[in-house]
Every structure is written in C-alpha cells, then in structure tokens.
Amino acid sequence: MNEMNILFNIENPEEEHKEIVVSIENEIEDNLDYKFLIGMEGTWTTLKELSATTSVLWKPEADAKYSIMVQAKRKESKKAFDFMSKTEYVVGNFYEKLISDIYIDKKEIMVGEKITLTVETKQVPIMYRYWIRNNGNWLLIKDYSSENVMTWASKYSGEQEFLVECKNLDSKNIFDDFMKIQFNVKSVQPLEIMKFKCLTEDLLSGRELVFDVEAIHEDSRMILYKFIKINPEGDSKCIQDYSTKKLVSYVEEDMGSYKLLCMAKDMYSLHEFDDRALIHYTVKPYEEIDIQSFTSDLSSPQLCDTPINLRCIARGGKELLYKFKIKGKCIEDSGYIRKNNYIWTPSEAGEYKACLWVKDSSFEGEYEKSVCLDFMIDDIGNTNVIIDDIILDKKNPVLINEVVHVKVKATGGTSLRYGFSIFENDTEIERIEFGTHDFADFTPGKSGKFKLEVRVKDKYSKREFDCHAVVYIEALVCIPAKIDYILMPTREYYMVGDTIALEVISENTRNTLVNYILKINGHLVEQTNFVQHKNYELKPKSSGNYLIELRAKNKASIEEYDCMKEIKIQVHETLPITDTRILCDKTNFKANEAITFVTENLGGRDVVYEFYLMEKEEWTLAQRFSKKNDYTFMPFTKGMYKVLVLSKNFYKSISYEDYDIMEIEVLE
Structure with a gap:
C-alpha cells in the first residue's frame, strides 16, 4: 500500500x-x-x-x-x-539476475532436426525473447512472450548459439537479463538419385505406366519426390507433388514421346530440389504386332480340291485384321478379315505362295507384319492326314519343373507316325523323332516361352511330314495371381458410418497374397502389406470419393504385383433428401388473412430450406436458406399464388437437392 x-x-x-x-x-x-x-x-x-x-x-x-x-x-x-x-x-549499471539457467535437450543435431530450449528463472511472471546466431548474424526467432520453452529446427549446419533475453512485465528496458548456449548442427549426406526407371514393360496408351526412383541419403531423413510429365508439345503436368511416395503410376491416353522429370529433396531442404533426374519414354498406341506362327493344317504337297486351313497366331494391336493372299496359277485374296484362319481349296496343280498380312484396324497402311509359306499342289496323292486336336494336361501357363503331357489326335492315312520338337527363341532345344506314340512329355527347366511343334505323317508317306501344328507353352516360376471377382454387398448408396466389406475371389487362393490400398479424395490413407486374408472391411468416418486398390501376387512372385483391380465408392454424409412436401394450415384462402406453409421431408441432415413466392406471374425470393422450415405470408389481393420450397443439406455446396411446389387460389 x-x-x-x-x-x-x-x-x-x-x-x-x-x-x-x-x-x-x-x-x-x-x-x-x-x-x-x-x-x-x-x-x-x-x-x-x-x-x-x-x-x-x-x-x-x-x-x-x-x-x-x-x-x-x-x-x-x-x-x-x-x-x-x-x-x-x-x-549504477546494475541489472537484476532473472535467469537461473537455460537447457537444451541435445548438444548436437542434424539439419532439420528439432531442438528444444527451456529457460529456468528466479521469478515469474517475466517475458522471454529468443535469438539464434548463424554465420555471425543474430536472427530473432520469437519475440517477447510468456513462453519459457521454445522449439527450433535449424536449416543450416555448423556451430550455432541461442540467446535468451528476459525482462519484467513493467520494465522499460530492452531486456533485464540474458544468457547464451551453444550447440552444433551436423550436415546430412547429400541426396543423390541413383536410378530412375520405368517398371512397365509395354508402354501402351490407355494402360497404367509405373515409374520407380531410387536415391541414396541419410537413413533417418525424410525424402520427398515430385514427378512432372512433359508431353511431346513441351507442356508439363504435375502427376505427383512432393510426397514420400517414390513409386508413381498414371494412365497415358495418347501415344507419343514423353519425358518424366523426378525432383527429390530432403523434407527440411531450403532448395526447390536437391537432385533431379529425367527419363525419356515412348508410348505406343498398342502392343507391337508379332506373328508367332503361320501354318497350315496340311503340309505341302497336297492334292487339288483339298481344303487347306491356313492358320495364324498373332499377338499385339488392339483389334487385329488379317489378309490371306494366294499367289500362283489361281490367285485368291481374302481381303482384311477379323478371323485368323482361311480355308483355301486349290483347283489347279502348281507352285503357290500363301502370304499373310496383319495390321491393327487403326493402321492406315497396307500391313504392319507379313509372312509367306511355299506350297506345292499335285494332281494325285495319298489320303489326307489331319491333326484334329492337341491336348495338354496342364493349363497354360505352366510351372517350371512340372511335367506337361502332350496328347495328339490325328486322322487320315493308314498308319500314322508322330514327331515332336521344342523350340526356345526359335532354337530347337529338344526333339523326338517320328514314332508310333501319339503323346510326349515336356518338362520346362526354366521360365520362358516355348514353342511345341507336332508333326504327323503316314508310315508310307514320302514327305517330310503330312501335317503339322504348333502350340505355345509359357513356363513360369509361379502362376501369376489373378483376381477373378470382388464380392461386395449389393448396395448403391453408402453413408458415413456404414460398413463396407469386400471379399476377393481368386484361383490358387492359398498361394495368393493381396495388398489393400485405401485412398480418400485422391489422398493415400491406408496401405496394408501383402496379406493372406481375402477380406477387407472399412467404416468411413467422412464423406468423399473412396478408392480401394487391390493388388494380388503369388507368394513366390518376384514382381511387385501380378494383377490389380480398383473399387470406387462414393460415400455420402447422409441419405439424400427425398419426399419434400409443403403442408398448409388452411384449405380456404382469403385476402388479408395470414397463411402458413410448413415443409417436411425424408433423409438429409441439418436440412435448410429456401422459399419462393409467385405472385402475378412473377417469382420472388421470400425467405433465404435457413433451418426455418415454415413460411408465413398475407395475400392482399385475390388470385392464383404459388409457393416453391428448395431443400438441401447445409454442408453441400449445391443449389438444392429436392423441392416441392404448392398452388393456391385466394378469394375475396
């Protein structure tokens, strides 16, 4: 006092x-x-x-x-x-000692790592101000406040120092006490991109392209990656902003030569990027066409008037067209057709050349790939030998080191002989000479694509063979996993809080692993490891667009995944507003008497209403959107009136969800 x-x-x-x-x-x-x-x-x-x-x-x-x-x-x-x-x-020049001591939780940190400074004082309350010294310069990092704890993340390496200034609340001095403390910030290993590659083998329009980047950096650091696509015209588009995700994928709809720029940076880096890499790639409209085989069911020579089935196996393209051309005494041209076989019945003896042209339906040229066969037609000959079917006891593709039993069904001739050859990359690796056995066993010792050629001839035939056929066998370390079906409840409308459950149906279930990825509005929310169970369940906590990616692979597969399917679900905040109705407290309407309209509806949450009134053929806004579901007005003249109510959920940024109109007649 x-x-x-x-x-x-x-x-x-x-x-x-x-x-x-x-x-x-x-x-x-x-x-x-x-x-x-x-x-x-x-x-x-x-x-x-x-x-x-x-x-x-x-x-x-x-x-x-x-x-x-x-x-x-x-x-x-x-x-x-x-x-x-x-x-x-x-x-005199005396100042009161306010600070007892200052403490830091670490004496040495890495660039970007946080350090916490705590100030211990002799009295409270007092004010605190914090400075940092770097390269001889003092930088104010927090002005006077009552907080005695400060956290700082340094962006530069080297010896640094904190300065704490304190003063009493009523002090007119710049500070009444101060104290310093030093600490060291270590630099991090420079970030360097080592590999930037495309994981997709066939870069085709309309298909997913997957790119992966590998970088060396400090193990404890958080590295961010940004990917920018540059199209043939030089226009750029960001397909992934800075994120820890270093595997990026997108679907390219247009063919052409593209570049993908990857920029990598440490999360705490001051630079726009610490390293970058560029990859060039070309997107083709479809897989390159490859004629794997062009054969006939009957071998040369053959008799006149004998139907010869010309068959081909081709891969690639989106929609293949085939043209069969016969060159010789009797010329034939099938024109481009969608069938990959053609029945040719030669009417005259002579030397012929059977040619095949293949192209995609979108290709404007004559053909993309072609191949020809030489054929001799005689006037007389033996009874035709025909291969009716080739049966494999294993479903293609097959596993390596498993025996594939091949059975041949052929007709014609008097006493048939069978020969077998196995080719890898057009090189014959195994051969069984003609014999009476119409079967053979093949055991692929490594993964790859193999061609099995079956040759059949009559015992008395002077030809190399009377007919032959080709079967392609693909051998793999494991059978790729395949998602056949995804079972879900038969619902079209999901709301927040509903349980969304799905079940994966696939062959080879015991050896199939599934990776579940959940994205909400394009943001990655959850990703499991590859797990054995085939059920996935979630209960949405917010509305939005939910995307569930299911990636399946065989336990023994070395691929990132064997197949992928997506489930897109729209989750709503509540049920849609329906059955909006206007009710009135009267049945007879008179001028100068108030009329009250009340609205009711089904569904929705936090529903708001907006009323319009039509008087003398003119609509006017009577009551803006609000939770007030009633509207009262007094007509002053007789005539026809209309009341329109619009209803919507409060949180939705749309004009309305449902509406109703009531028409009344006001009498004198």
Whole structure:
C-alpha cells in the first residue's frame, strides 16, 4: 500500500557513493513520525529511526537494486506503523539476475532436426525473447512472450548459439537479463538419385505406366519426390507433388514421346530440389504386332480340291485384321478379315505362295507384319492326314519343373507316325523323332516361352511330314495371381458410418497374397502389406470419393504385383433428401388473412430450406436458406399464388437437392 510518495533528488545515479536525499512528498496527516529503511537482496537496514523529519540523507555503497521503505506512525498510536510506502531504486549499471539457467535437450543435431530450449528463472511472471546466431548474424526467432520453452529446427549446419533475453512485465528496458548456449548442427549426406526407371514393360496408351526412383541419403531423413510429365508439345503436368511416395503410376491416353522429370529433396531442404533426374519414354498406341506362327493344317504337297486351313497366331494391336493372299496359277485374296484362319481349296496343280498380312484396324497402311509359306499342289496323292486336336494336361501357363503331357489326335492315312520338337527363341532345344506314340512329355527347366511343334505323317508317306501344328507353352516360376471377382454387398448408396466389406475371389487362393490400398479424395490413407486374408472391411468416418486398390501376387512372385483391380465408392454424409412436401394450415384462402406453409421431408441432415413466392406471374425470393422450415405470408389481393420450397443439406455446396411446389387460389 503506497500511501506516501517517496522522492529522490537524483534519479538512478550511474555512480555509487553519491549522497542522495530521500524525502516524502505528501504528508498524509499532521503529528506523524517517519522511519526510513533500505533493503538489498532481502536484507533491511534502518536508515533513520522514527522522527518528525520527512527526509533523510543516504549514501549507497555499491551498484545494486535497492528497496526503499518509509513507515509513518501517529505519535499516540500503539501500532508498529499506521502508513507505509515502498519503491525500488537502482544505483549504477546494475541489472537484476532473472535467469537461473537455460537447457537444451541435445548438444548436437542434424539439419532439420528439432531442438528444444527451456529457460529456468528466479521469478515469474517475466517475458522471454529468443535469438539464434548463424554465420555471425543474430536472427530473432520469437519475440517477447510468456513462453519459457521454445522449439527450433535449424536449416543450416555448423556451430550455432541461442540467446535468451528476459525482462519484467513493467520494465522499460530492452531486456533485464540474458544468457547464451551453444550447440552444433551436423550436415546430412547429400541426396543423390541413383536410378530412375520405368517398371512397365509395354508402354501402351490407355494402360497404367509405373515409374520407380531410387536415391541414396541419410537413413533417418525424410525424402520427398515430385514427378512432372512433359508431353511431346513441351507442356508439363504435375502427376505427383512432393510426397514420400517414390513409386508413381498414371494412365497415358495418347501415344507419343514423353519425358518424366523426378525432383527429390530432403523434407527440411531450403532448395526447390536437391537432385533431379529425367527419363525419356515412348508410348505406343498398342502392343507391337508379332506373328508367332503361320501354318497350315496340311503340309505341302497336297492334292487339288483339298481344303487347306491356313492358320495364324498373332499377338499385339488392339483389334487385329488379317489378309490371306494366294499367289500362283489361281490367285485368291481374302481381303482384311477379323478371323485368323482361311480355308483355301486349290483347283489347279502348281507352285503357290500363301502370304499373310496383319495390321491393327487403326493402321492406315497396307500391313504392319507379313509372312509367306511355299506350297506345292499335285494332281494325285495319298489320303489326307489331319491333326484334329492337341491336348495338354496342364493349363497354360505352366510351372517350371512340372511335367506337361502332350496328347495328339490325328486322322487320315493308314498308319500314322508322330514327331515332336521344342523350340526356345526359335532354337530347337529338344526333339523326338517320328514314332508310333501319339503323346510326349515336356518338362520346362526354366521360365520362358516355348514353342511345341507336332508333326504327323503316314508310315508310307514320302514327305517330310503330312501335317503339322504348333502350340505355345509359357513356363513360369509361379502362376501369376489373378483376381477373378470382388464380392461386395449389393448396395448403391453408402453413408458415413456404414460398413463396407469386400471379399476377393481368386484361383490358387492359398498361394495368393493381396495388398489393400485405401485412398480418400485422391489422398493415400491406408496401405496394408501383402496379406493372406481375402477380406477387407472399412467404416468411413467422412464423406468423399473412396478408392480401394487391390493388388494380388503369388507368394513366390518376384514382381511387385501380378494383377490389380480398383473399387470406387462414393460415400455420402447422409441419405439424400427425398419426399419434400409443403403442408398448409388452411384449405380456404382469403385476402388479408395470414397463411402458413410448413415443409417436411425424408433423409438429409441439418436440412435448410429456401422459399419462393409467385405472385402475378412473377417469382420472388421470400425467405433465404435457413433451418426455418415454415413460411408465413398475407395475400392482399385475390388470385392464383404459388409457393416453391428448395431443400438441401447445409454442408453441400449445391443449389438444392429436392423441392416441392404448392398452388393456391385466394378469394375475396
């Protein structure tokens, strides 16, 4: 309680040992005695005992912060004092020590790593201000506040130092106390992109292209990757902004030569990127056409008027067209057809050349690939030998080191002989000469594509063979996993809180693993490892577009995945608003009488309503969107009126979801 004003003839002297007059400016009452006391660091000394004198001479002996107390006592009072005043006085260049100590949780950190500074003080409340020194410069990182804890992430390496400044709440000084502490920031291993490759073998329009990037960096660092596609015209498009995902995929709809730029950076890097790499790739409209075989069911030579089935196996393209051309005495041209076989019945003997042209339906040229067979037609010959079917006991593709049993069904001739050949990359690797057995076993010892050629001839035939056929066998380390079906509840409308369950149906279930990836509005939310179970369940907590990617692979597969399917689900916040109706409290309507309309509906949540009124063939807004579901108006003239109500969920940014109109006639 400062009841008296204490004055000094010198305001805060810069030098000690100067004599200072301490006095009382206002005398509260007459007949008072005054006592003067000096306090320093909690110790009080009487400067002058009780007397009627209102001033005293004081000579400070040291630079310090002093407390001056004056007690006043009535002469007849039995109290120690009746009035008291107290003030502070600073002598010399003294400042009060406010900070006891400062602490950091680490003496050494990596660039981008956070360090926490804690200040311990002798009193509260006080204000704190924080600075950081880097390369000899002090940078203010947090201005005065009451927070005694500060967290900082340094973006530069090297020796650095914190400076903490403190001051009292009522202090006019820039600071009353300060303290420093040093720490070291270590640089990180430079980020370097080592590999940037396309994982998709056939780069075709309309199919997913997958790219992968590998970089070397500190194990503890978070690395971000950004991918930008540059089309043949030089226009760029970001297909993935900075993210930790280093495997990116997209579907390219147009053919052409493209470039994909990958920019990589440390999460705490100050640069736009720390390293980058560019990959060039060409997207084709379809898989290159490959004529794998062009054969006839009957071998050359053959008799006139004998139907010869020309057959081909071709891969690639989107929609293949075939043209069979016969060159010789009797010329034939099938024109482009969709069937991959053609029945040729030669009517005259002679030397012929059977040619095949193949192209995609979108190709404008004559052909993309071609191949020809030489054929001799005789006037006389033996009974035709025909291969009716070739049966494999294993479903294609097959596993390596498993025996494939091949059975041949052929007709014609008198006594048939069978020969078998296995080719890999057009090189014969195994051969079984003609014999009476119409079967053979083949065991692929490694993965790859093999061609099995079956030759059949009559025992008495002078030809190399009378007919032959080709079967292609693909051998794999494991059978690729395939998702046949995804079972889901037969629902079309999902809401927040509903359970969405799906089940994967696939062959070879025990050896199939499935990876489930959940994305909401394009953002990755959850990704499982490849797991054995074929059931996945989720309960949406928010509305939006949900995408579930299911990637399946065989346990033994070395591929990232063997097949993939997507499920897209629209999750709604609530049921849609339906059955909006306007109800009225009257059946007869008269001028100058109020009419109230009330709206009700089904579905929705936090539904709002907007009312329009048609009067004299003009619509006017009567009541803006609000939760108020009723509207009252008073017609002043007779005539026809219409009331329109629009309803919608409050959170939806659309014009309306449902509506209703009521027409009334107002009479005099």
